[in-house]
Amino acid sequence: MPRRLLPTLLLAVGAIHAQAAELRLMTHASFELPKPLIADFERQAGVKLTVIKAGDAGEMLNKLILTRANPIADVVYGIDNTLAAKAVKAGVLDAAPTVKTAYALPGGLAAIDYGVVTLNVDKAWFAKNKKALPRTLAELATPAYKDLFVVQNPATSSPGLAFLVATVDAMGEEAAFAWWAKLRDNGLKVAKGWSEAYYTDFSKNGGARPIVVSYATSPAAEVFYGKEKLNDAPTASLPLPGASFLQVEGAAPVKGGREPAAARRFVAWLQSAPVQKALQTGMWMYPAVPGTTLAPVFRFAPQPAGVKPVDAAKIDENAQRWVTRWTRVVIKGGR
Secondary structure: OOHHHHHHHHHHHHHHHHOOEEEEEEEOOOOOOOHHHHHHHHHHHOEEEEEEEOOOHHHHHHHHHHOOOOOOOOEEEEEEOOOHHHHHHHOOEOOOOOOOOOOOOOOOOEEEEEEEEEEEEEHHHHHHOOOOOOOOHHHHOOHHHOOOEEEEOOOOOHHHHHHHHHHHHHHOHHHHHHHHHHHHHOOOEEEOOHHHHHHHHEHHHOOOEOEEEEEOOHHHHHHHOOOOOOOOOOEEEEOOOOOOEEEEEEEEEEOOOOOHHHHHHHHHHHOOHHHHHHHHHHOOOEEOOOOOOOOHHHHHOOOOOOOOOOOHHHHHHHHHHHHHHHHHHHHOOOO
16 A cells, blocks of 8 residues: 555545434443444444443433423433332433333333342341341341341432332332331431442442342342352342342433434344343343343342332332331331
8 A cells, every 4th residue: 555545544534423313312420231242333333432420310310301491411320210200301312222020110211121129138148147037127126136237328328219119009108118117226227228238238249238239130140259169059049928029220312312213222122132141240230122032140030039120100200208207217216
């Protein structure tokens, strides 16, 4: 090749790359997919994906609402069924294309994955202390389990809110808050978020509490990330009646975003077979698209039976009031 043509060719290649549109994805802090998979999407769609991690899902939605006049993202992933109705009311989403999924979300959100928020226990702690596991939520609030339980604050944590909603939905509001008052008197520990509860307070990770609110998939993650090959999980989920919440996460284009076509393509990509496979051990959720083969390690993450989604409108109508009452009962010791 003549040397005089080389600069021209390099400039042309650079111009092609410069023309790749930026697709801005807003998501929560737990978003994690393999880089080669994301790079493949960028090549196919002709875009450069910019990932904006906005903290917890609630913080993420609040940022979308505050910036709806001048959107800071083109597509959003991670709005779940505790927040879907609020997102629809705020008018920040456009409808997304979707295939048939195990669970549906309102307002044009395409379901991408789902998980079950439930109790997790440290099996070694209970074996060492020769203590039986609680059989009901009522038993968990008795002196036998004093100072053994840590939950996340529902005002600052989506698993914490999910667990609160599960208890109210199962018991009814008055009975649920009477139970929460008993928990407080029984030495309940409240952490700001999931990471603090699981990695600081949970006895499996050096804390003093052998019961924690987490996910049904957490035992599988313990095996997957174990320093040694494990034949059994060191933790177990404990889906007591009334203690489990089915969380469904979705994605949708952001209304007024700069790249609506690429945003729709991204949502469809999240429901594709490679992504549905990868999200299992990237974000530790179950795939929403039926027929997706589960990762082998998910044999340590059986799905709790009989857990159904709580009506999104019911959550939207009552969640803030429930959180306020929870704060009064659990944090301030009121009634």
